[in-house]
Amino acid sequence: MGGFSTVTPPGAINTNVAVIASISSEVENNVANINAVVSTNVNYPLSSMASTLSSINSYSESINSVVSSYVNYPMNQLRWGYPVEPTWTYSPVSTGPLAAGTALLSQPVSPGYNGYIWGYFLSENDPNGNTFLIQWVNGTTVYQQMIVMNGPGTINFISVKAINDGLPASPNTTMVIQILNAASTNTLYMAGILWGQVT
Numbered sequence: 001m002g003g004f005s006t007v008t009p010p011g012a013i014n015t016n017v018a019v020i021a022s023i024s025s026e027v028e029n030n031v032a033n034i035n036a037v038v039s040t041n042v043n044y045p046l047s048s049m050a051s052t053l054s055s056i057n058s059y060s061e062s063i064n065s066v067v068s069s070y071v072n073y074p075m076n077q078l079r080w081g082y083p084v085e086p087t088w089t090y091s092p093v094s095t096g097p098l099a100a101g102t103a104l105l106s107q108p109v110s111p112g113y114n115g116y117i118w119g120y121f122l123s124e125n126d127p128n129g130n131t132f133l134i135q136w137v138n139g140t141t142v143y144q145q146m147i148v149m150n151g152p153g154t155i156n157f158i159s160v161k162a163i164n165d166g167l168p169a170s171p172n173t174t175m176v177i178q179i180l181n182a183a184s185t186n187t188l189y190m191a192g193i194l195w196g197q198v199t
Helices: 017-041 046-071 075-080
Strands: 002-009 085-092 103-108 114-124 130-138 140-148 155-156 175-179 189-198
Touching: 017 075, 085 103, 085 114, 103 189, 114 130, 114 140, 130 189, 140 155, 175 189
Parallel strands: 002 155
Antiparallel strands: 085 189, 103 175, 114 155, 114 189, 130 140, 130 175
């Protein structure tokens, strides 16, 4: 395995599509209300126009309010699924030999927050390759994702949906990237994690 790749999973979707759909529906409903008021009162005498205009103005204000809520909606929530902007944390370069199970990177989660992972960076020049484990703890359960590299190479993975969505790293725990097998002498290893924490 070699080279450099950036991967976005084909099933990754914006988890806030429902928000946009709801806003669109509210706008459509208020436009329909305006149309109904106009069509009902179009042949009424001028004395009724004040009431008609008042109704139209009320619906217009509703539309403005809905659109404003969309404009001010946090863009990072729309992009990442949570009101947070993920950041990269990288490990220093480690030189083999390294024992099996060596942690290349450890990222603690703050008290009162849950930790989410949106991506990872893995690089090594070991001719034998290695298997990387991304590990975190949810409650009392340890979860892992395994990435197998059959030779020297680099992987840069980014997803708009957190890879541990629904099972975030619990507060006061540590997210870890480690190697499963021992690393050969004079080989180089490096890891990175794209992560964020949410209350």
